[in-house]
Amino acid sequence: MARVVGLEQRVGFEYRIIDVYSAAFLDRLNPLRQIPTLVIDDEEAIFDSRAIFACFDAMSDLPPLIDPASTTQATRISLCIGLSEACLAYRMETVRPRNRQSPDVLDKQIARMQRCMGHVAGRFDDFTGEDRRIEKILLGCSLEYVDYRFSRAWRNEFPRLAAFSDQFGARDSMAVSRPYG
Ligand SMILES: N[C@@H](CCC(=O)N[C@@H](CS)C(=O)NCC(=O)O)C(=O)O
Numbered sequence: 643m644a645r646v647v648g649l650e651q652r653v654g655f656e657y658r659i660i661d662v663y664s665a666a667f668l669d670r671l672n673p674l675r676q677i678p679t680l681v682i683d684d685e686e687a688i689f690d691s692r693a694i695f696a697c698f699d700a701m702s703d704l705p706p707l708i709d710p711a712s713t714t715q716a717t718r719i720s721l722c723i724g725l726s727e728a729c730l731a732y733r734m735e736t737v738r739p740r741n742r743q744s745p746d747v748l749d750k751q752i753a754r755m756q757r758c759m760g761h762v763a764g765r766f767d768d769f770t771g772e773d774r775r776i777e778k779i780l781l782g783c784s785l786e787y788v789d790y791r792f793s794r795a796w797r798n799e800f801p802r803l804a805a806f807s808d809q810f811g812a813r814d815s816m817a818v819s820r821p822y823g
């Protein structure tokens with residue numbers, strides 16, 4: 643998400659892939675030891691993704707993607723980030739040893755993903771209208787992440803979301819940022 647936002651806002655940044663689980667070097671900058679982390683001049687770190695979106699907006703010559711006064715937009719952003727976090731939590735549970743995985747945790751995250759997609763499908767124009775640039779970016783990234791780490795089955799239930807995902811996914815920023823071929 644952060645990378646796509648940076649590309650869409652045409653901000654110059656260097657993208658580095660790290661193994662976050664062994665990234666002790668990051669602790670001095672981001673004690674959460676999480677990605678994404680935006681490092682500025684090897685001194686200052688901006689995290690988490692929301693702070694990076696705001697930073698890219700401030701650095702960009704293009705019109706801002708985020709209206710800091712809009713709590714409605716902030717909530718739509720939370721929904722999209724929450725969808726991808728539910729998918730991440732699902733994924734993290736599935737990579738645990740089988741005998742330690744919790745069906746309850748998996749079910750909870752699946753239900754959350756389902757609710758989020760149902761919510762967006764019921765308010766499709768609020769997320770995909772012409773001026774909803776940040777929403778479209780975050781929704782496009784979240785839906786592809788669900789495809790990638792969970793399942794593509796949702797596409798049958800939410801065809802408008804699927805069509806949006808396919809259309810938005812054709813953007814250069816998405817093609818460059820996709821973690822698989
Ligand atoms: N709310 C954070 C979530 C960051 C996050 O969960 N990052 C994951 C990868 S996508 C991570 O770094 N996981 C490693 C860990 O937590 O140890 C954001 O939006 O940046």
